Amino acid sequence: MDEQKVLSIKGLLDDTPEEYLSHKEKYENSIRKSVLFYKTLHSTEDENMSVDEKTKLNFRNIVTSAIFKDNSPFMLHNSMFIPTIMGQGTDEQREYWMKRAKNMEIIGTYAQTELGHGTFIRGLETQATYDPDTEEFVLHSPVLSSYKWWPGGLAHTANYCIVMARLYIKGKSHGIHPFMVQIRDEETHMPLPGIKLGEIGAKLGFNTVNNGFLGFENHRISRDRMLMKNAQVLKDGTFVAGSNSKLTYGTMVYVRVLIVSNMANMLAKAVTIALRYSAIRRQSQPKPDEPEPQILDYVTQQHKLFIAIASSHAFYMNAMWLWEIYYSVSLQLASGKLDNLPELHALACCLKPLSTIDATAMIEKCRLACGGHGYMLSANLAQTYGLATAAYTYEGENTVLLLQAARSLVKAWVGHVKGRPLKGTMAYLAGDSTVKAWDGSIDGIIQSFKVVAIRKISSVVKILQDYEKSGLSPEDAWNKASVFLTAASEAHGRAVLLSVYKSEMDKRAAVLSPPLRKVLLQLVDLYVTYWALEKVGDMLLYASITDKDVDELQRRYIELLAAIRPNAVGLVDAFDFRDEILNSTLGAYDGRAYERLMEEAMKSPLNAEPVNQTFHKYLKPFMRGKL
Ligand SMILES: CCCCC/C=C\C/C=C\C/C=C\C=C\C(=O)SCCNC(=O)CCNC(=O)[C@H](O)C(C)(C)COP(=O)(O)OP(=O)(O)OC[C@H]1O[C@@H](n2cnc3c(N)ncnc32)[C@H](O)[C@@H]1OP(=O)(O)O
């Protein structure tokens, strides 16, 4: 895909800033641009690349950033509707639906969350009752809380959707399964009979994604609309269970992995904006006889921003590593081999939360590092924050996912104590849990993070066991210990993030030019040292670091900031975001932030006239005491 070609399409980029459009106009404008973009995508698509690959490669970098300061109403079509057909449909269903979906003959979404349930999938109330007489499913929303609520594109855009509903056959529940449901007429786009649709209203962000609600009133669909790769309903109503009920949740694992790479992208955008602005912004005069310095020369500013560059690299390396695991587990699942699914699930339940927690916090720090101009919507930092912070919640709320990971860690540890071998990314738990002496090397610090994880996991297992010995039920013990369970998962996630970033960089270092290797490894050192200082309490408690070692670490950290400073602008330029994609008055490549701020200000509708009509209508009479 030639970005130049896409970005040069007339009408893709806005003349009127989206900030000055109404809620309805924003949506309508997004549809207009999404259609323009997709027409380009299809007109220039390389036959060998699947649309899914193309949209994954390009959609994220161009559509969601360049022509939207928000996400597209088509977002769920690519990120969940298509992947669910691929992962949950039979060969025949895939053959039929993928063709229509890839060609954009239909637009879909993924409707799982309900007004009353998001996290607790087993609590979903939308019913799909099988009628063997007509070989149909009857979809019904029995109560208000069972209305689907949140799915992107559901309100006015999609005409099909994957509905996750509770399957009933002869009065018996068979759990949650995916159903392909047409929700709007393909010609008139009117909601089909028995289907209530609407938009859920304005949000902190995602205001062009068209998140909607969906209620069913005994709406009938044919039997072949249940996606039956993992479980089947035969004509006579016989239910054939899948090898693992959680295979139905496969799309969520896929998206959680996607989110890690998406956070790398979001954070890279934000730090490019903030760092470039910090290079052109001059402020204060620490030295009376010298000009105002670039704010990038303030070490506090470097402390705010350089970790964001390193974190984007770390998330990217971890995401690529996780994708490899995802694809290999997916191949194993296809051949019925399920034993690596729990580890993939646990990994995704660690890395999705940590990457979204860190990215959200660091994007906000990028905004704050730009002072007043960072508060302008034209800087595109607030919107980037809004997009990133949504990922804390969607695709599995972070606390809940960290608790899921804790389930796996506790099971692994209890098994290890009983002599069961540990494997994969949890194998290190069998390692030495005492650090003889603090080894301030990067590998030594990473080892210390592993020791912290081992110690936190083993101690929370002890807490659980003590609670149960005291008479608490396993569920109550789990809830009582849950703060420390999430802390143990975070510690495991940190150890994974650090060790994968280091090892993936070491693999690549050999092929890098010496100057590039030096700079990129400085970022690894900065990342590891930053987190050792952030988690200095854990280091003191579990990793036998002394106050002298901490002092040394602090000095090393400051030296690393100074070492990175000369390459800081080059490092964000290397993310290679076009100005149209950054979509920011502060982050443009030419550094003309002040001129762009003024240009954008003049686009405010209020600047169309020197005196607003409210002066004569309200102010003047008021000020003359005549109101
Ligand atoms: C910029 C644009 C382009 C890129 C953008 C990138 C991404 C954006 C794309 C989409 C985002 C936009 C929209 C968002 C969509 C959504 O949010 S869709 C809805 C998502 N909803 C969820 O994720 C719900 C979260 N809840 C759950 O996953 C489960 O309910 C939970 C696991 C939390 C608890 O379920 P429960 O049944 O109670 O689980 P148990 O604790 O009993 O565990 C049961 C066992 O099952 C195993 N397990 C659970 N989930 C999975 C899984 N997904 N895969 C494999 N295994 C799973 C679990 O480990 C337990 O096993 P054991 O019993 O321990 O052996």
Ligand SMILES: Cc1cc2nc3c(=O)[nH]c(=O)nc-3n(C[C@H](O)[C@H](O)[C@H](O)COP(=O)(O)OP(=O)(O)OC[C@H]3O[C@@H](n4cnc5c(N)ncnc54)[C@H](O)[C@@H]3O)c2cc1C
């Ligand atoms: C921008 C956005 C887009 C979305 N798009 C879609 C979409 O396209 N399709 C779709 O189906 N859904 C979508 N969602 C919904 C999303 O998946 C849910 O919001 C998410 O799964 C969280 O569920 P919930 O909102 O019910 O929160 P809850 O689960 O009600 O969480 C509320 C609080 O309860 C806590 N909590 C809940 N359960 C537990 C537990 N077991 N232990 C401890 N604490 C717990 C949570 O930690 C949290 O603090 C979207 C959400 C957002 C914000």
